[in-house]
Amino acid sequence: MAFRAAEYERFSGTRSNAPPWWPLWHATFQRGWASRWIRMITFGGIAIAAIISLILYFVQKVVPEWRAMLEEMGQRVGGEGPSLRFDAEIYLILLHWFVYPVLVPMAMLLGYDLMAGDLRGNALESYFSRPITPLGYLAGRSLAFVSFLLLPTLAPMLWIWCMDVFTAPAGHFAAVRMVPLGLSAALLLISLSLALFIQALTTITRSGLWTALVFVILFILSGGIGPALADLTDQRAFMALAFWDNIFSVANGFLGYPEPARQHAPFALSVSILGGITLLCFLYLLAKVKHRALVG
Amino acid sequence: MSDPVLALEALTVRYGRFTALDGVGATFHGGALGLLGPNGAGKSSMLRAILGLVHPAGGRIRVLGQDTATAGPRLRRRLGYMPERDSYIVGISGVSALAHLAEICGLRRGDAMVRAHDVLHFVGLGEERYREVATYSVGMRQRYKLAAALVHDPDVLILDEPTNGLDPQGRVRMLELIAKVVREHGIHLILASHLLPDVERLCNDVWVLDRGELKKADTVANLTAAARGAKRVRLPDGARAAFTAAAQAAGLHVLGDGHDNEVLVSLPDGVVEPRQVFQLGAQAGVPVLGVKAAARSLEDAFLEALEGQP
Structure with missing residues (x-):
């Protein structure tokens, strides 16, 4: 390659027609991948999927009727209560395994300095003097963020679903056919709201450490206040103040389970809360970015 | 006759109640244009309006024959802007940052990386290209900003106070680099500066601005x-x-x-x-x-x- 040209040369190659936010998506993704912690968490998510897939495969080979056995065992243990079945309910449990140890820490690690860094280095002026618009910038950054969150969560869960369907006897597919759609919708909404919320926090605190602290405090506080108010007033809608309960209700609802017990927030309210957080954070970030780029 | 590089028609820029540019009209046919004026004259506002970073309250701007109001952001592929303030991407090396910025302007990934290396060598930052820009000295950051303005090979180079903060030697080197690009490669220059010797050395046309008004538009030779x-x-x-x-x-x-x-x-x-x-x-x-x-x-x-x- 023609490096080390001490003289300026005009560019004679062809230009790409890719949208300007595409390089931003790519760069954000690369930046995330450069973090050792993020790589470890991603591999952790993939490893969980691989282990569960292998277990599914071998159990199916060795004890083909294990699902019926598990159900029977569930009935014995639970009595009249709901039996334990390897259908959408298992995916609900799995989803929580992926949300708390994988998705939330990943969101913190990736998002804590993404836009705060751009504001600190005044990079927005460099971006917006190029063909990218504030909306394109936000789209590039946020889509990469969400893609990164879905890679070690949705992808392994879909892989587990595939292995489940391929190793299961005929008829099991009918019980879990809506699972991929439910998982995708739940994880997309949770990831998008987290990604935008954390980015909005970083633009306020301008510090990765403060963003992490504020996020953890809000998470714990909301998790305490919501249930406390729900208990005091006997109104389960107050549970929607707890971030974790919204995640639970959204996952539950999208996976096709009926309205959960009264101690959880209603599905529609939780979707509205997460959707509202997403929309508000998006509008806030767009205004912030426009203000910095177009007036600053 | 080809389109003028820059044509302003009654350009007005306002920030709230403050009028930064008031009905400015002028035409720049090509070469090197110097925007002169004291602080607050409206130079930076004019540059930002040309780039579409501020929306005019009135008037029209045509750059390379295209109306900035209708041409859309793709016109900025042909413009290279060096802002007055520091502007860099944190957490990545100088060469990666430049390649990334070039990609946003439509260069393919491989081409963008080659150009990033070449342009950093051109501005004299070849040895420092793998360092984070945040660790650069003031002079190095100025040269990095020039490289960022050039990396996608623009047709018009827009520089806002490019010699700010440079020592005399660094200033001379910066002016030489700009002159080389403009004179040897036919890239048009729009230079905002309060340093008259810089404008006198680089520009053939001058617009003098004061308190948002165009006071004079003429050639340096005439002036x-x-x-x-x-x-x-x-x-x-x-x-x-x-x-x-x-x-x-x-x-x-x-x-x-x-x-x-x-x-x-x-x-x-x-x-x-x-x-x-x-x-x-x-x-x-x-x-x-x-x-x-x-x-x-x-x-x-x-x-x-x-x-x-x-």
């Missing part, structure tokens, strides 16, 4: 043409107004130089003879105490424009 024939005239106290009126009526440019009893008189193209000065003094009823040759530089022209003289 400094009278340098050879200007005269500094010493007058008694309180006689300046009468002498100025007589001189202006005779078609001379008159510029105060900060002293109440001295003015600088010049012709747009020609030599002011001492005899002519004494005749003006006689006409105005003012005794001329002294006449001596005075160099009339771009600085004089600039001050003259700010004083609102023709």
Whole structure:
């Protein structure tokens, strides 16, 4: 390659027609991948999927009727209560395994300095003097963020679903056919709201450490206040103040389970809360970015 | 005739109630244009309006024949902007940052990386290209910003105070780099600066701005043409107004130089003879105490424009 040209040369190659936010998506993704912690968490998510897939495969080979056995065992243990079945309910449990140890820490690690860094280095002026618009910038950054969150969560869960369907006897597919759609919708909404919320926090605190602290405090506080108010007033809608309960209700609802017990927030309210957080954070970030780029 | 590089029609830019540019109209046909003006004159606002970073409250801007209001952001592929303030991407090396910025302007990934290396070598940051920009010195950051403006090979280079914070040696090197790009590669330059020697050295056209208004638009050659024939005239106290009126009526440019009893008189193209000065003094009823040759530089022209003289 023609490096080390001490003289300026005009560019004679062809230009790409890719949208300007595409390089931003790519760069954000690369930046995330450069973090050792993020790589470890991603591999952790993939490893969980691989282990569960292998277990599914071998159990199916060795004890083909294990699902019926598990159900029977569930009935014995639970009595009249709901039996334990390897259908959408298992995916609900799995989803929580992926949300708390994988998705939330990943969101913190990736998002804590993404836009705060751009504001600190005044990079927005460099971006917006190029063909990218504030909306394109936000789209590039946020889509990469969400893609990164879905890679070690949705992808392994879909892989587990595939292995489940391929190793299961005929008829099991009918019980879990809506699972991929439910998982995708739940994880997309949770990831998008987290990604935008954390980015909005970083633009306020301008510090990765403060963003992490504020996020953890809000998470714990909301998790305490919501249930406390729900208990005091006997109104389960107050549970929607707890971030974790919204995640639970959204996952539950999208996976096709009926309205959960009264101690959880209603599905529609939780979707509205997460959707509202997403929309508000998006509008806030767009205004912030426009203000910095177009007036600053 | 090809389209002008930049054409402004009654351009007005406002930030809330503050008017940064007020009905500016001018045309730049190509080469190198210097935007001169004191702080707050509207230079940066003009650059930002050209780039579409501020939306004009009125008027039109045409860049390379395209209306910025309708051409959309793709027009910015052809513009290279060096902002006055530091602007860099944190957490990645200089060369990666430049390649990333070039990709946003449509260069393919491989081409973008090659150009990033080449341009960093061109500005003299070849050895520092793997360092994070945040660790660069002030001078290195200025050169990095020039490289960022050039990396996608623009047709118009827009520089906002490119020599700010540079030591004399760094300033000379920066001006050489800009001159090389503009003169050898046909890239048009729009340079905002309050440093007149920088503009005089690089530009062929000059627009003088003050408090949001265009005070003068001319070539550097025209503005400094009278340098050879200007005269500094010493007058008694309180006689300046009468002498100025007589001189202006005779078609001379008159510029105060900060002293109440001295003015600088010049012709747009020609030599002011001492005899002519004494005749003006006689006409105005003012005794001329002294006449001596005075160099009339771009600085004089600039001050003259700010004083609102023709």
